[in-house]
Amino acid sequence: MKLDASIPDGPLAEKWDRHIFAGRIISPANRRKYRVIVVGTGLAGSAAAATLAELGYDVQVFTMHDTPRRAHSIAAQGGINAAKNYANDGDSIFRLFYDTIKGGDFRAREANVYRLAQISNRIIDHCVAQGVPFAREYGGGLANRSFGGAQVSRTFYARGQTGQQLLLGAYGALMRQARLGRVTIHPRQEMLDLVTEDNRARGIVCRDMRTGAITSHAGHVVVLATGGYGNVYYLSTNAMSSNVTAAWRAHRKGALFANPCFVQIHPTCIPVHDEQQCKLTLMSESLRNDGRVWVPKNAGDTRPPAQIPESERDYYLENKYPGFGNLVPRDVASRNAKQQCDQNKGVGEAGLAVYLDFADAVKRDGLPAILRKYGNLFQMYEKITAHDPAVQPMMIYPAVHYSMGGLWVDYNLMSTLPGLYVLGEANFSDHGANRLGASALMQGLADGYFILPNTIGRYLADCPLPLPDTTASLFTAETKKAESFITKLLAVKGKRTTGDIHRQLGRLLWDECGLLRNGAGLGRALAEIPAIREEFWKNVLVPGTGMQLNQSLERAGRLADYLEFAELMVRDALDREESCGCHLREENQTEDNEARRDDANFCHVSAWEYRGEATTPVRHREPLVFDNVTPSQRSYR
Amino acid sequence: MAKQKIDITLQIWRQENPQSQGSFQHYSLSGISTGLSFLEMLDVLNENLTLNGQEPVAFDHDCREGICGMCGAVVNGRPHGPEPGTTLCQLHMRHFKDGDHLVIEPFRARPFPIERDLVIDRGSLDQLIQAGGYVSVNTGGTPEANTIAIPRETAEQAMDAAACIGCGACVASCPNGSAMLFAGAKVSQLALLPQGHPEGRERALNMVKRMDELGFGNCGNERECEASCPKRISIRHIARLNREFIKAALFSE
Ligand SMILES: Cc1cc2nc3c(=O)[nH]c(=O)nc-3n(C[C@H](O)[C@H](O)[C@H](O)COP(=O)(O)OP(=O)(O)OC[C@H]3O[C@@H](n4cnc5c(N)ncnc54)[C@H](O)[C@@H]3O)c2cc1C
Ligand code: FES
Numbered sequence: 001m002k003l004d005a006s007i008p009d010g011p012l013a014e015k016w017d018r019h020i021f022a023g024r025i026i027s028p029a030n031r032r033k034y035r036v037i038v039v040g041t042g043l044a045g046s047a048a049a050a051t052l053a054e055l056g057y058d059v060q061v062f063t064m065h066d067t068p069r070r071a072h073s074i075a076a077q078g079g080i081n082a083a084k085n086y087a088n089d090g091d092s093i094f095r096l097f098y099d100t101i102k103g104g105d106f107r108a109r110e111a112n113v114y115r116l117a118q119i120s121n122r123i124i125d126h127c128v129a130q131g132v133p134f135a136r137e138y139g140g141g142l143a144n145r146s147f148g149g150a151q152v153s154r155t156f157y158a159r160g161q162t163g164q165q166l167l168l169g170a171y172g173a174l175m176r177q178a179r180l181g182r183v184t185i186h187p188r189q190e191m192l193d194l195v196t197e198d199n200r201a202r203g204i205v206c207r208d209m210r211t212g213a214i215t216s217h218a219g220h221v222v223v224l225a226t227g228g229y230g231n232v233y234y235l236s237t238n239a240m241s242s243n244v245t246a247a248w249r250a251h252r253k254g255a256l257f258a259n260p261c262f263v264q265i266h267p268t269c270i271p272v273h274d275e276q277q278c279k280l281t282l283m284s285e286s287l288r289n290d291g292r293v294w295v296p297k298n299a300g301d302t303r304p305p306a307q308i309p310e311s312e313r314d315y316y317l318e319n320k321y322p323g324f325g326n327l328v329p330r331d332v333a334s335r336n337a338k339q340q341c342d343q344n345k346g347v348g349e350a351g352l353a354v355y356l357d358f359a360d361a362v363k364r365d366g367l368p369a370i371l372r373k374y375g376n377l378f379q380m381y382e383k384i385t386a387h388d389p390a391v392q393p394m395m396i397y398p399a400v401h402y403s404m405g406g407l408w409v410d411y412n413l414m415s416t417l418p419g420l421y422v423l424g425e426a427n428f429s430d431h432g433a434n435r436l437g438a439s440a441l442m443q444g445l446a447d448g449y450f451i452l453p454n455t456i457g458r459y460l461a462d463c464p465l466p467l468p469d470t471t472a473s474l475f476t477a478e479t480k481k482a483e484s485f486i487t488k489l490l491a492v493k494g495k496r497t498t499g500d501i502h503r504q505l506g507r508l509l510w511d512e513c514g515l516l517r518n519g520a521g522l523g524r525a526l527a528e529i530p531a532i533r534e535e536f537w538k539n540v541l542v543p544g545t546g547m548q549l550n551q552s553l554e555r556a557g558r559l560a561d562y563l564e565f566a567e568l569m570v571r572d573a574l575d576r577e578e579s580c581g582c583h584l585r586e587e588n589q590t591e592d593n594e595a596r597r598d599d600a601n602f603c604h605v606s607a608w609e610y611r612g613e614a615t616t617p618v619r620h621r622e623p624l625v626f627d628n629v630t631p632s633q634r635s636y637r
Numbered sequence: 638m639a640k641q642k643i644d645i646t647l648q649i650w651r652q653e654n655p656q657s658q659g660s661f662q663h664y665s666l667s668g669i670s671t672g673l674s675f676l677e678m679l680d681v682l683n684e685n686l687t688l689n690g691q692e693p694v695a696f697d698h699d700c701r702e703g704i705c706g707m708c709g710a711v712v713n714g715r716p717h718g719p720e721p722g723t724t725l726c727q728l729h730m731r732h733f734k735d736g737d738h739l740v741i742e743p744f745r746a747r748p749f750p751i752e753r754d755l756v757i758d759r760g761s762l763d764q765l766i767q768a769g770g771y772v773s774v775n776t777g778g779t780p781e782a783n784t785i786a787i788p789r790e791t792a793e794q795a796m797d798a799a800a801c802i803g804c805g806a807c808v809a810s811c812p813n814g815s816a817m818l819f820a821g822a823k824v825s826q827l828a829l830l831p832q833g834h835p836e837g838r839e840r841a842l843n844m845v846k847r848m849d850e851l852g853f854g855n856c857g858n859e860r861e862c863e864a865s866c867p868k869r870i871s872i873r874h875i876a877r878l879n880r881e882f883i884k885a886a887l888f889s890e
Contacts (some may be wrong), residue, residue: 047776050776059780065699065707067759067803068756068762068763069763070707072705073703074700074705075700075705122779124782125779125780126774126777128785129775130771130832131827131830131832133790134824136787136788140786140788141783142782160795161800161802164704164800165796165801171766173771175763176773178763210752210753239700240701275679276681277702362886380702383703383723384727386729386731454778495668495688541687541688543691543692548654548753549752551693552683560719570680
């Protein structure tokens with residue numbers, strides 16, 4: 001299979017405009033004849049659904065939440081990037097493009113990332129017009145802060161609740177369209193499968209999470225904006241219901257899955273505090289603007305932080321990377337934290353944490369200024385740990401946070417299944433092997449507000465108008481399959497809960513397919529996952545019935561998909577014999593233990609094709625070509 | 638703070654579905670770590686119930702960080718439990734002591750029908766927002782973001798209002814089941830910002846009208862909403878909604 005990314009010709013800066021111009025436009029009078037199914041109402045899904053409805057399409061929105069506003073995007077804290085250069089510090093579209101592609105360790109497409117940087121400014125314009133209360137300077141202009149991996153100040157924020165405010169903006173737009181009758185919202189519907197015909201997306205199968213009723217829905221186009229798969233590790237910063245189900249089911253129906261092993265481990269999370277914990281909490285990376293990371297110089301020093309004098313502290317990021325200091329990209333910060341703890345310099349009860357200290361910032365700027373920036377984060381930290389970061393340093397440790405991998409899409413954001421578009425974290429498109437802070441919100445909104453509405457016409461213009469009949473066998477066969485899958489889950493009646501088995505999978509993945517990876521460990525994981533999967537299907541205990549609100553059943557279904565997906569993720573990691581982005585492949589490192597990328601052999605996207613349960617998936621490659629930047633070995637020293 | 642293990646007893650509202658009659662059931666849990674969050678405590682209960690062949694307690698939650706607004710139950714008479722300014726997911730067991738008895742029931746209000754156990758339907762809040770809780774701009778032709786300067790203080794006040802997570806605790810705590818704090822927060826956010834001004838009048842009128850239609854009660858100045866709001870949204874925003882409403886009513890043709 002040849003992967004055609006459909007990247008337009010022409011100079012980088014003109015590609016997107018040319019592409020829009022060369023595209024097809026559906027006439028306004030015809031748009032309402034086209035039905036677009038949007039699954040997911042995070043930033044990407046809500047933005048797409050609202051904008052497509054504004055344009056006049058018939059939009060049907062599905063979300064597994066009780067209301068669109070609950071999507072996991074709501075939890076994003078730190079901010080959103082844009083190349084406005086309000087700080088007059090040398091920023092530009094090209095610099096945002098460069099930082100993003102370099103941050104991604106040269107594993108993303110130039111054309112996509114450049115477009116993202118171009119669109120970034122319009123996102124801010126639009127969100128301000130919606131009434132998003134971004135932080136402001138005294139003069140009334142928008143305020144910016146800096147974020148990891150960048151030396152300019154380009155991050156827009158609304159306290160520590162940027163995702164919430166952006167999502168509520170998109171949600172408002174969606175509610176407006178709902179009131180106008182252009183969008184129909186189907187809450188508490190979990191998509192269980194994609195319906196395809198002749199290799200085209202034709203609709204979806206959903207389960208009503210209140211009644212258990214399984215229904216199918218036809219559309220001319222299906223848009224997946226279903227978020228990331230970080231919860232495959234069990235413990236992550238993702239919302240509890242984040243899942244791979246929608247993407248995985250589409251994969252099984254023919255959509256290629258790209259770079260599944262690219263997972264971001266975030267350096268600033270609250271350390272694990274209890275065996276029975278099921279969720280990790282992120283502390284926004286913006287804290288690294290003012291917080292200083294340190295550990296005791298001497299291994300095994302268990303004195304409380306206040307008793308460790310300056311001279312016996314190791315501000316290891318500032319010392320090792322003087323240019324970026326505490327603002328090194330996430331992978332570098334995470335890896336170094338782990339390495340410090342591995343050297344027995346970790347702090348906290350289990351020695352699995354490092355300090356993030358605000359004492360100097362408070363001395364410099366005063367407590368009120370620091371609280372204005374981080375007040376809600378300090379509060380959140382205190383709620384969980386009962387310690388006040390204004391008084392004693394925070395403790396942080398890396399945690400799984402974001403999935404760069406996702407369904408493969410071309411420049412139009414269409415998957416390898418015609419008619420299936422994938423937006424936001426669910427696709428693989430823009431972040432390469434590592435996502436820079438404040439760029440996911442930008443990408444989700446770019447995809448939804450500006451890209452899909454301008455590319456969807458290319459497909460629709462040639463799409464036959466009659467919608468398939470959902471009472472025909474194409475659809476009824478799929479709903480039957482979904483029903484029997486549920487019956488099968490309920491019938492196991494084993495002895496272990498879903499949580500128990502998921503924890504086992506998560507531990508395995510964290511150990512063997514986490515920050516540091518090696519061939520032997522990955523091989524072990526690859527052998528072990530099928531065994532856990534078998535255990536699941538023999539021994540899982542799902543109480544209740546299918547025809548009721550049954551949260552245990554929901555979780556079990558998601559885990560069943562994670563158990564298949566995990567194998568692909570590990571296979572992809574094993575296949576990628578280079579260190580890149582977030583991951584250090586232990587066989588591939590420099591003398592001073594930094595990541596060594598292998599451009600000669602791995603400058604490509606790995607896109608996997610499903611070949612059935614018992615068959616090894618096939619890897620396809622999309623080579624990455626760099627005409628405008630020269631891939632350099634990343635160095636933040 | 639050192640972690641401890643405590644034993645507690647629970648009295649939880651169980652209800653099969655919207656049609657059925659619910660009742661309280663009693664459970665006891667021993668050896669609960671005070672380091673756990675309240676919802677993690679319920680997770681432990683549910684693991685136990687499942688392994689004992691019983692159906693676990695259904696409860697809504699997602700972010701577990703106090704921002705999605707999905708969690709919420711009344712604990713010993715208080716929505717989101719005893720800690721002020723805290724969602725149920727952010728409440729930790731260290732605030733309870735050995736031997737405590739916790740009565741846990743769903744948020745109750747006419748516009749919030751119960752789906753199952755502690756899970757409720759808050760779709761009425763979406764419908765309320767649909768009546769005007771937004772600025773009518775389409776994607777595209779918007780002015781450059783810094784065209785209109787907004788005083789920092791104003792932006793901060795708008796953010797205070799915008800912090801609402803839509804959990805519905807205000808409605809559940811109000812003796813009249815009013816959604817004035819929820820609606821007031823949105824109206825106030827958009828009344829403070831110049832972007833919201835063109836539609837200010839309609840917004841206030843339509844949202845208040847819709848609130849009645851949806852079966853929310855009137856505000857009786859009980860201030861319970863403010864006390865139970867996990868984001869500490871101030872009732873000043875209700876006052877602003879009232880001002881906007883009166884302004885709109887006076888000047889409407
Ligand atoms: C704690 C935290 C902080 C973050 N902070 C930042 C930040 O400061 N800046 C930044 O740029 N990025 C940040 N990110 C990343 C960013 O928030 C996410 O990548 C982004 O919001 C994802 O948006 P999305 O629209 O793709 O998906 P989501 O917001 O995850 O939405 C997924 C949607 O799909 C629906 N869904 C999923 N599966 C199904 C199914 N099977 N059936 C039906 N519906 C389904 C859900 O209901 C939901 O509506 C943060 C992430 C986390 C976890
Ligand atoms: S679970 Fe999201 S606010 Fe409590």
